[in-house]
Structures are given as structure tokens and as C-alpha cells.
Amino acid sequence: MQPFNYLKPSTLTEAAALHRQADEPVYLSGGQTLIPAMQQRLSAPSDLIDLSGIAELSGIQAADGAIRIGAFTRHAQVAESAAVRSAIPALARLAGRIGDAQVRNLGTLGGSLANNDPAADYPAAVLALGATVHTDQRAIAAEDFFQAFFETALDHGEVIRALEFPRPRRAAYRKFPNPASRYAVVGVMVAEFDDGVRVGVTGAGPCAFRAHGLEEALNASLSPDALDRVEIPHEDFNRDLYASAEYRAQLVKVMAMRAVRDLFDP
């Protein structure tokens, strides 16, 4: 690890100011991705701006029809939150299956989304639930947020403050974990709203996406069988030692079917 300055602001304004002044600053949230990257010298920031002291990044508030979760909320806090469990149980369950206990005790919602790992779980939920990403500068719709492989709509120095998840009628998440990393080889969230069904897919492609083909089929008939004959285009899917693109396509379909089944039998 290279030497760096450690800074701990207590407000977002202060954080932004520190960020502007530094050479190669980087925000530190749970550190579960950033610290290993620094240890491997893939990342060598001049200034580490720790977000843990900023009160307005914490907290979970349930409001009418939506739940707002601060960016600094740890995965374990989401998993255990009574408010999340009652409003969107599928989201609490998703958080409870990220990585292992140590990772969940440190990793945060904002860190996960800013990082936009193609195999991360939360992006599937953000897309399926049509969440809004609130930053220190603006509100970004889910669809606009995830742009490409490890790329988001965040500008340089922009901080995620909170995520606002609309409450669906029902939702379910299914994940096929990589046996080594336990990240998602494929993860699918299916959420039903008054105006239709949304399906968010992670792990399969270079960046999480909404599966419009699956949504159409489910809007026609919300049942596992409805997905039977849907083609999952997989030319752009990821391939690695563990899973080919074709296999990932199969997993997308199977995870989606199982998530639909869970809607009725949670």
C-alpha cells in the first residue's frame, strides 16, 4: 500500500471541498473493495476521504410507498432492519446474502453502487425496484445510473447520499453464487408494481440491466411458465472460468422463474 492522507469529514460539503483540493482523492466507505485494491496497488490514492463520519449518509426511513436508505448503511444493517424487512423483504434478504458476515458488517450500500461491480447484488434490486439514487448534487433514476462495466453516472467527486426504493406489491431475488467469491454468477430480482413487472439482472452482463424480454412475458402472465420460451440473448454476457455466456443465459431464466415462484410462495 502506498502512503496516503487520511481525512474524515463530518459533512458532505466538507467532503466535497476536501475532494476538490486533493490530487488523487478517493472516498472510503466500507472499504471492502477499495482496501484490497490498494493492497494490490491497483489503486494508489493520495487522499482517502472516509465517509463514516457524515451523519446524513446514515439511517433508514420508511415513508409512504418508499423506503430511503442512507448510502453508508452496512449490508448487515439493511438485512436486519425491521423497516426494510416489512416494506421490501426481498431487499433485506438480498443484503443478508452478500458475501460473508465480515463483508456484510463493513460493506455499504453506497459503496456497492458506486463501485458497480458486474457481479454485485444490489444493482439488480435498484433496477427492478426502480430506485432513485440521491447524490449530493442531484437525483438519478436507476436506469440512468448503471452505465457500463464498473461505470456509473456519478461525476468526479459526486457522493451518493441515499437510495430511495419504491415499495412494490411484492418482489423476490434469486442468486446463483460463484462458489469461490460468493458474488452473483447471476442474480435476478423480479418486482411487481401496480403498473407492471420489472426485472433486474446482475452478474450476467458487463453491467446490471433490466430484462425487457422477461418483463414483457411476465406482464402478459405473471407465472414461472410464462418464461419458458423466452429467449435470453447472451452475445454480450460475461464468460469466465466458472460460467460461459450460454450457461449464464440459462441461469438468468432459471433464477427469474424461481423468483417468480417466490412471489407467490415467499
Added chain:
Amino acid sequence: MTEATGIGAAVKRREDLRFITGAGTYTDDLNQPGQAYAVFLRSPYARAKVGAVDGSEALAVDGVLAVYTGQDTSADGLGDLPCGWLVKSKDGSDMVSAPHPPLAVTQVNYVGEPYGLVVGETLAVARRGAELVNTEFIELPPVAVLGGAARADPIHEGLAGNLAFDWELGDQAATDAALAGAAHVTALEFANNRLIPNALEPRAALAQYDAVSGEYVLRTTSQNPHLERLVLSAFVQIGPEHKLRVIAPDVGGGFGSKIFIYAEETAALWAAAKVGRPIKWTAERSESFLSDVHARDHLTRAELGLDADGKFVGLRVRTTANLGAYLSTFASAVPTFLYGTLLSGQYRTPNIHVQVQGVYTNTAPVDAYRGAGRPEAAYVVERLVETAARELGLDPAQLRRRNFIQPQDFPYQTPVALVYDTGNYQAGLDRALELADYPGFPARRAASERAGKRRGIGLSCYIEACGLAPSQLAISLGAGVGLYESGEVRVNPTGSVTVFTGAHSHGQGHETTFAQVVSDQLGVPFDSVEVVHGDTGRVEFGLGTYGSRSLAVGGSALVKASEKVIAKGRRIAAHLMQTTPDNVAFQDGAYRSGNQQKTIQEVAFAAYVPADYPEDLEPGLSEKAFYDPKNFTYPAGTHIAEVEVDTQTGAIELVNFVAVDDFGRIINPMIVDGQVHGGIAQGVGQALLEHGVYDEQGQLQNGSYMDYCLPRADDLPSFLTDLTATPCDHNPLGVKGCGEAGAIGAPAAVVNAVTDALGVRDIAMPVTSERAWRALQGVAGEGV
């Protein structure tokens, strides 16, 4: 007194208190005043010429003390890292050893191969220095894939090809004839996947040199410190043996990977003398993946012939074994003498012929890892037998029974050199079938099918040769060292006992088991016996721990030494009781004659305070012994795996695993159970999860835990284990060894279960969910 702690008692491991409270002393916990730190320069290429190494920028960094390269070690006359076992090819020629300098001098041959090191005041400074070293490499085309490597251009300059040896064992003509005349021949072709050992504690060294005394001390993660000292003095020639001390303190697992004499520990010791400072080096996990010796990696074609009654008539095996870029310390013995000799399994197969070609590739060296050759052999035999049974429509258990070596056949001479001492294979199979509820399997399978899943069951009746090894036999087969073990039993003046063993505990629990053995022999309290190991400065000599040898060989040496102690004590006791030694009986820690009695503690006191003492006897009560085994030991058993496969995803769940093992006499059943559990986990890991993958450019594709999958608790069911016992008849304890059984038996059991579930003849290890899914689809494709 001895009831709770003697032989056969499940004594809790003494070492665990310090291990689980963080009070262990591992190499990285140790520090020396004034120590500097080493960081190694490693090849980023699988094969390249090493040009100029420019360390000037590194040396300009404040705190960088030195930059050394292979040029420096070679200028100082450091010898090569030798392979300790000379294998001969079938034409009688010696194996071809590629020169293996500790630091590469002119050419690097695998990614991660060290070619230099930077020494700095701190680890951070040394790292920074290493980043600033500019090295010119001229890339050369690598040979990184085993298939075809034997025929590819030689990777080592000056060698004619990549074949290190072409070895055979058994009667080829008779085997060919037997297969030609067989009523049925089952043939399989498969790979035994490459594994990366992953000890919990990475390798480390703390090296010192004292310029005044000329003494070197190397504290390191070794399974065999005396062997390390021998090689460093006799071959690498760092310093004379009596000026070298190697200490292996607490060592956090090895599984074989810490047997070998590596570049880093060697170079650190040399560099400590060069810079005149103690030097510390601890591998990072990513260095471990690249530079610890890897394991297995075979391609095999095997054929089993059966007659019309289902009796085995012949077995023919052709294997290509990947040796990696260099011959590691025992690399040549593993795919030959520890593999070919085990192909008789538990069966009366009259004709066996095996040919093994050992091949160099531009990958990390390959050598022994838990099981070492025997898992590969068990996999060949047990996959073939199970497949033959399915092809013939026979119950796999029944086919095995028909071919087992019977209890009355022992000692049994196999056609592949070994003489099995004792065994009862039928008993192990029967007990395992009972524990696995074999008759209930069809009903369980039907239930799984109703739930949309496929269920399969698979057997594996493995054998292993442990207790390495009878020295004369091993040396006649090419070993460069004897494989006896030494022990010393020192009864202190107050009657407590210090035991010195040349075996080395790196997780096995010697401090407990060996104390049980000696306290039982001498009839002294368990708590009064202390076991010392792992230090060439304290223990006379030793060959270390591997090949499930510690108890069978090292324990036997302690029995011999204890017997000598008892014999000497008898003469002292006789004198004290004014009788002759043959009138004195020893039992339960006391010498008795008539109604007189002297405890061994009283006798020890007399031995050290010889007020009233036999004239012709030396004072003191301490004895040494070397024990050279008469034969290997032959643990064997039956493992049964049951799996359920999700037909939509191919995900495999291991739902049941039964292991019934015959380890001979048991000293501590709890430790045995722990060894079995760990071994099974590693065997299941090989079957389902683990695979070290190099791409064609020789880059390791999964050198981190994000990609290399070790088995975890939630991948495994709770194992059902039991024991049968036919004591070994040629060592004093009757023990056989238990350290490797799980890793040997499990892979074939699991793959037999998976192929049963999927209804396919064969499937490659590790059976990933995609592989299983593809097998269910009946489609080949881009899967891995």
C-alpha cells in the same frame, strides 16, 4: 491414571489452547533486532530470457539495502535446488533434471519464478524498491498446457525435449495379453486436475547469520527442518551442516507444500549473510498461489479388463504427469513410486502395467500434496471399477467384493512391487454400506426425482501406502535419503519426560499423540511428558512429516527409545532392590521384584543422583533410537458419497458422505477423526471445486480466493465416519497412518456419485455446475 490419556483415549489436543487463543508462535510472529525485509522479484512471464536487471532506481530509495539477482547467487557459488529422488526411464537412463538455481539466472520458466530480491529496512521500502527495479525480459514462447507438451520444443535450453522421464512398472506383455483376452474392457480417459495447496499460514522465513561464529539460523515454515538443513548444506552449500540451524516453529498447515526446499527461504538465508542483517520474508497470498509448489495435474488413459465372471484380469495405465518448470524436491517420486505402485488397489488384479511420462511445462513446479500420487491412483482404479460395474449391469459393491484381496491372502504381493501387510477390505465395505443405508438408496433417489432432482451414489475403496518408508527399498528405487525416523526419550531427574522427535507437527497434533504413546510406554502421567520437535538445534535428526508417516515411523522410534529407557532403568532398579535385572518386571510405571517396588521416577532420580548405583552403568536416563520401517503400512477403506443435482442449474449438493477407514490401531480417535474430516474436505474440493488453471500464455487464471475455490463448511455435509482395524503387523504400535485417507478416497467417491446422478460415463473434475448442466443437456460447448 493412564485410562483417560493413554493409547486409545480421545485426549484433547494440547496445542490447541495456544492456537485458538492466538498464542501460537509462527515464523511471521518472530522478529530479530535489526532485521531487514526481503521482497522477491518475480517473473511476469511464463518463459523469457532475463536481460539486464537494473536496480539503481531501487537502490536510490532511502532504506533499500540491497538488490540481488540470480547472477549474484550464482557468482557466490550457490548450488541448485536438487530433486531428491532419481527416477530411471524404462530404457534404463536417468531422468533428465533441468538445472534449478534458487534464483533464475538467464531464463525464467514460470510466472512468479523468483529471479532476484530487494532487501529494505522496512517491508514497505523493500516493496517500493522492488517496484522500481527495471528488468529486461525477452519473451519466449511458453509451453503451458500439458497435452502435447512432451512433443513441444524444449522449454529448457540444452535439454533435448520436455520429457524428464518415461517410467514404467509391471509386466507389459502379460498385461497386454490379459486385456486382449478379456471378456470386457472398460476404458476411461481423464485428467486429474491441478491443485494449489493453500496452507492457512503462507510460507515465511526469518534468516540470520552470525559473522563471528559463522552460524546460520533459519526459522521457517518447514515440515522437515533437518532435510532443509541437509539440502542447504550439502547441495546449495550455503554453509556447513554443523553451522546451520533450521527451526520450524509453529507451522500453520502444509499438506506437503512445506516439505520442499524453496528458492525464497534459501535466498533469504544467503542474503542475511550478505547484508549482515537478519532478514524476514513472508509470502503474500498471491505469491503463495504463484510460487508454492502445485499438485496432481495428470492426463491418463486407463483400461481394466474383466473375465466373464467379472474378475479383473488386467489393468493398463498410461499417464502424462505435469512436473511444472523444474523438478521440485520429491517431484519425480510422486507420479511414479507413489502412484504406479498403488494401482492394484484393494483387488487381486493379476496383471498391471503402468507407464508414466513426466513432462516439463512453463508452470509452477508440481510435487507432493496430501495423498501425493495415491489420490491419483485411487481415482484411476475406483473410477474404472465403478464404470465397469455399470457397463456390466453389476452392483458396484458386488463387483468389488468379487475382486477383493481376501483376509487370508495377506501378506499380499501385488504385481506392482508392494507387499500389503494386513487388511480386511470386505469389513470396511460392509460397514460403509450400512452407514450409507445403501439398500435405502433407490427410495431416496425416487424422492429426489419427485422433487425434480437427480440423485446419485458412488463408492470408492481406496488403498494407500503410508509410513514412508523402508530406507533400503526407497534408496534402491532412487531416494536420495533414508526414510527412517529418530526419537529420544529423556527422563529428567525429577521423573518428568522430554521427548524429542524428528517428525514435525504442522497441525497433526504430535505434541498430544506422541505424549500419549510415551506416557503409556513409561507409565508416567501424560502431563509429565513434553514433546519437542522442529528444531535441528534440539532434535538430533529427522526426516519430518509427510506421507502419513509420523506415528508409524516416528512413533515407533519413540517406542524403541522408551524400551531402551525401560531396560536401563531395570538395571538401576535391580541394583536398588538388590536383585538381578531378570528378576525385575516393569509395569505401569514401576519396577517390581517380589514385594519390592521402585517407580520409574525414583529410578530416574537414582540415575542422576547416583549415590547407590551399579558400577558398570553410566548415570542418566535418556535414550535415542532410530526406527527404520520394514515395510510401508497400508491403510485402506471405503468412502461413499451421495449427491443431489439440480437439473436446471447443474448445481451439485453433496448430501451424504460416509468414510470407514482401517488405520490399524488408534492412539487418539478424536485426532484421527479430525484428520479424516480435513482430508475428505480436500478430496471433495478436488472433485467439485478446486482447479489451478493456466492459460496458453502460462498466466495463472485463478490466483486468488475470488476465483480459486476452496471447500468451505457450507459446501459439506456432516460426515459419517467409522473405523475398522487390522493392526499393522510390523511396527510396534500396530498403527498405519491416517493423514491422507480422506483426500485419497473422496474424489472418486464423489465423481462416481455425480456420474451416477447424471447418467454419464465420465465427467471432468472439478465438476462445476456448468459441467453438470452440460452433461444433463447432452451438449458439449464452450463450457470450461
